[in-house]
Amino acid sequence: MMQYGLLVMGAPYSSPAPHSALRFAHAVLDRGHQVAGVFFYHDGVHNASSLMAPPQDELNLHDAWIELHQQHAIPLDVCIAAALRRGLMSESEAQRHGKQAFNIASPFELTGLGQLLELQQRSARFITFA
Amino acid sequence: MAATNALLVIIRHAPHSSNWLREGLDAALVAAAFGQPVHLLFMGKGILALLKEQGSGAPGQKATLPTIDMLEMYDIDKLWVTKEALQNMHLSTDSLVDGVTLIAEREVAGLLQQHTKILNF
C-alpha cells in the first residue's frame, strides 16, 4: 500500500487532464493504495468551481471530485493565488476582496503552494495530470 | 553529479504565452522560500524567459525578467540550458542573463535521474 499524490493542472472540459486524473485516482484506490491528496494548480483550479453546470447527461467534474472526497476523505487543495487570479474564491476571500459572489466551498480548500510541495514530499508516488 | 535532494523545476513555456512560466517560477520560489534547494532546467521556448533584453510590463502583464533577476535572492543559482536548444532558436549566450549554465542535450536525461523531486512546467 502506497500513498499517491496527484497534481491536476488542466481545466475541466478544455483539457482531458481532470478526467484522466479521476480515472487514475479510482484505479489507484481499487488497487488498495491511498490518495494522500489532490492539488489543483494552473487552470486545474477551475475544477473547484461550484458554479460549473455542464449538460445533465455529462459528468460534472466538480461533483465527481467531491464524491471522491466523500468516499475516501481525500483532501482537495486549490492554489489560492492561481484561483484568485482566475476568479475562483471562497466566501471569506470574496469578503476580503470585496466581491459579490463566491464559487469555492468545502471540501475544496484554498491553500498556498507550500501544500503542493508538502504533498510531493509525503507521497511515495506523485503523478501530474496536465 | 550524485543524487540530490534539490527540487528540479523544468520550465518549458515562454513569457507572454500562458501562465505556465509564471506559475512554474512561483512553485520554484515557494520551494526556495521554505528552504528547499531548487534547480531550474529551461527547455524549448522556456529559454526565452532568460533573454536579458525583455521589456517591462508589455503587454499589460508583469515582466518576467525581474523575477529571473530575483532568483539569486532565493539562492536559486543553478539555471541550466542546453546548447542545442539555444542553437535551434539561433540564440547565443550573450543574449541571456548572467549565471546560466550551458549543458549538452544528452546530459538532460542524467539530470532528471539525479533529482528525486521534479516539477515539470
Place this chain on the structure above:
Amino acid sequence: MILHILTKAPGSSAALQMQQAVAGQDSVVLIEEAVTAALDPTWKAWQQCQSRIYLLSEDLLARGLATIAVDNQLPTLEMGGFISLTEKYEKSVTWY
C-alpha cells in the same frame, strides 16, 4: 529510473522534450492525445524506448485507434497496467 507520461501527440514540443529526457531504464506511457502515436509506427520514440513504451488502451478505444494499434503491433496497457508501472517507478514526469 523515471516513468514518463506523455499527453500530447508526436511532433509536439512536449513529445520532443520528453524524447530528450528519456534514459535507458525509463518507461513511457502515452495517454490522451499522445495515443495518436499509434498512427505513426515510424515515430522515433518507438525505437528509442523499445519494449518500454505503452499506449493507454482506454484512450485508444475512445479515439477509435485500438485496431490500428493492434495492426501496428504496438504495446498497450489498461489503467491497471498504468498503475503497475507507477508502482514500479518511484518517479514520474508528465510531459504536456
Place this chain on the structure above:
Amino acid sequence: MMSDQKIYRYLDSQKKWALDPEGYLVDQFKWDETAANLMAEEEELTLTPEHWEIIHVARDFYQRYEMAPAMRPLVKATKNALGEEKGRSIYLMQLFPGSPPKRIARLAGLPKPTNCL
C-alpha cells in the same frame, strides 16, 4: 494600479489614503512617510531609524524585482544592504513582530506578498 481597488476605509480623516479590507494602501503611488507613520500608529508601532532602514530595503527590493519580498529574500536583501548583523530573521522579527514580510509590505506601501509566498 494594483488589482485590489476596493476601498474599505480611510487611513486619515481627510480621506487622502484609501485602504483595502486588509489595511493595505489601495493606491501604492500615494505612499509617503506620513502614511507609513499613520499605519504604524494603528499597529501600535513607533517607527525608529532602524525600522525605516528596513522599509527602504523593502521598497528598493520592489523597485528592482516588482514583487514584495518574502522572508527569505528580505533577510538576504537586508544583509546585502545593511550587513550581517541586521540581515537575520530574528532581527526583523524583533522590529516587526508577527509576520515581518506582511507588516513591512503594508508600511512600505507595497502590494501584500501573494498568499503563496
